[in-house]
Amino acid sequence: MIGRNDPCLCGSGKKYKKCCEGKQQVTTEQVILDEIEHVLQTFYNVYPEKKDIKDYIDIVNEWSPKLETHLQRELIEAVALDDFFFHKRIDIWQNYLKRTMKKMIRPKMVELLNNWNKPTMFIGEVIEIEEKYFKAVHALTKEELYIRRESNRVIPEGMQVFSFLLPDDSEEQNHYLAVSTLIFFPTSYKQAFEHFASQFELAKDSVDQYLQDKHLNFWVGLVASGYSGEEYSSFEMEVVDLAKQFLEEKNIEAPQLLVSLEDYLVEKKPKARKPAAIAAGAIRFAQERNLLNGLTFTVKEIAENFGVSSSSLNKYYQELLEYDAVLA
16 A cells, blocks of 8 residues: 555656555545435435325425415426425435435445435525635524535525535534525525525524424515515526527527526626616627637627617626626
């Protein structure tokens, strides 16, 4: 077995600890992360089983009348499914873990799954962003914890967040990962979160019991405040929709443009009188970054298409360039 101070086996001439040891640790970490993802994805692929479908549908039917005026059926079914698994029928999840642990080879995975007995519902606010995690404060307990980021997409501080959480593989205190998709809410819904938390202060239940009993109330409160499933403000969504409309009309696929535009909107919160001005600037930005499949348009053509002035277009084109340069 190679020692940390021995010459690295790759032939670089460096000590192992200064060369491939770190690479090996990264590889091992990725293997664990891949295994975690496989365990979670397999659960959602297999369950609920046919014999449990009726119980799940009963919950969906209970939730739908109170939410369907604002939320799409797919979102209602998704949040009701987590309630079914982790509140109403936790035995399904726990039995799955028992069977899965018997197949595990890595002791670390067995130990991790032993700590996964009961996912916990989390609602709170993003307060700090790190490379692998974001820090969030629980709306009810005010506890600060770290949640593993699922991608490199921008997460602005102040966003509200919902998910069911499990301890992650880092073995660090208060470090978690999401069982299902993390749902982020624009800051305009902070009041709905605070109202839900204020009701807890009046209750005599434990945090877990309150969240279990009042889970539906949480979503009802969001719907009452105008939430309709969006992660962006109505203004931001209009900007993206206008850009998409242009691309569709020109038969252009430019997914990277939409990613950059959404990140820019969420992080920089540009102030514009007309959403079309930002969308037009985004099209010019995409053209300069060769994201339009080789098609080109004059500034005048883009401005006329969106019904904005060239100067307005160029303002947001420049802002996108500057934003992109910072990220590069």
